[in-house]
Amino acid sequence: DAGVIQSPRHEVTEMGQEVTLRCKPISGHNSLFWYRQTMMRGLELLIYFNNNVPIDDSGMPEDRFSAKMPNASFSTLKIQPSEPRDSAVYFCASSLEGKGTEAFFGQGTRLTVV
Amino acid sequence: RKEVEQDPGPFNVPEGATVAFNCTYSNSASQSFFWYRQDCRKEPKLLMSVYSSGNEDGRFTAQLNRASQYISLLIRDSKLSDSATYLCVVNMYPTGFKTIFGAGTRLFVKA
Numbered sequence: 001d002a003g004v005i006q007s008p009r010h011e012v013t014e015m016g017q018e019v020t021l022r023c024k025p026i027s028g029h030n031s032l033f034w035y036r037q038t039m040m041r042g043l044e045l046l047i048y049f050n051n052n053v054p055i056d057d058s059g060m061p062e063d064r065f066s067a068k069m070p071n072a073s074f075s076t077l078k079i080q081p082s083e084p085r086d087s088a089v090y091f092c093a094s095s096l097e098g099k100g101t102e103a104f105f106g107q108g109t110r111l112t113v114v
Numbered sequence: 115r116k117e118v119e120q121d122p123g124p125f126n127v128p129e130g131a132t133v134a135f136n137c138t139y140s141n142s143a144s145q146s147f148f149w150y151r152q153d154c155r156k157e158p159k160l161l162m163s164v165y166s167s168g169n170e171d172g173r174f175t176a177q178l179n180r181a182s183q184y185i186s187l188l189i190r191d192s193k194l195s196d197s198a199t200y201l202c203v204v205n206m207y208p209t210g211f212k213t214i215f216g217a218g219t220r221l222f223v224k225a
Contacts, residue, residue: 033213042217043158043201056212091157095213102148103203103213105157 006092006106013113018080021109024073025094033103034067034077035091043091049075050097082113115140116217120202123219131192135219137185137202147178148203149187152218158201161187192223 005024013019025032034046047057049069057067064083069075079086089110093103120137127133139147147164162169164176164185175188185202202216 031213035215043215045212045214048212093213101146101205102160102163105159107157 004092004094004104004106006090006109008109009107010110011112013082013111015083015113016081017113018078019082019086019111019113021077021090021092021111023075023077023092023106025075025092026104027073029094029096029104030072031095031097031103032069032075033093033095034075035093036088037091037108038088046077079111082111084113087112117141117214118202118204118216120216121219122217124222125219126222126224127192129192129194129223129225131223132188132190133192133221134189135187135200135202135221137187137216139183139185139202139204139214141204141206142183143206144183144204146205147176147185148205149174149176149185150201150203150215152199152201154198158215161200189221192221194223194225197221197223 007022030051033048035043037043046059047067052069067077089108091105091108093105095101095103118139125133149161150158151161152158162171162176164178166178168177173190177186199218199220201218204214206212
């Protein structure tokens with residue numbers, strides 16, 4: 001298995017532009033998580049899906065952020081409009097629901113908004 | 115209050131030292147617990163699960179105290195290669211699974 005695949009690996013964009021981050025979870029996993037990591041705030045859970053349904057989006061910072069999971073093999077995190085304070089590493093992770101299961105991470109997308 | 119809190123660090127220790135990390139969680143609905151390791155500019159990866167009875171994996175020992183909502187990680191005989199950030203992780207399942215990470219504790223092991 002190729003593991004969790006995220007794209008792009010790096011993104012540099014101008015303030016005000018729309019940014020779309022993509023994630024392909026591990027086949028068969030039914031939980032998917034989006035995290036944001038910064039030096040100041042550490043690894044923050046933004047939203048998680050279970051069986052393609054958003055369960056908890058309380059970590060989404062504001063309305064500029066949205067996430068979708070149209071099917072079991074694909075999810076997107078969109079920021080519109082982007083701001084410099086959105087600069088961070090965004091990780092996607094997936095797991096197989098069940099007690100004591102490991103979350104597997106993608107390599108992350110390093111976003112820089114200038 | 116954050117749902118998972120860890121020692122702020124960084125910890126700077128010499129090779130061969132024993133170092134302990136602590137973590138507390140606020141939600142009693144938490145059901146499973148882990149320690150992850152994250153190397154610089156890499157993704158987090160599972161180091162070990164944490165069981166109520168405590169568990170050991172080589173130089174690493176993890177403990178869980180449900181009554182105090184407290185998790186610990188002990189590293190014995192530290193190696194240079196242990197230098198990384200250690201993340202305390204809690205799974206809660208009100209509906210589906212919610213995996214919450216602590217902010218992490220940085221460890222520097224020096225020769």
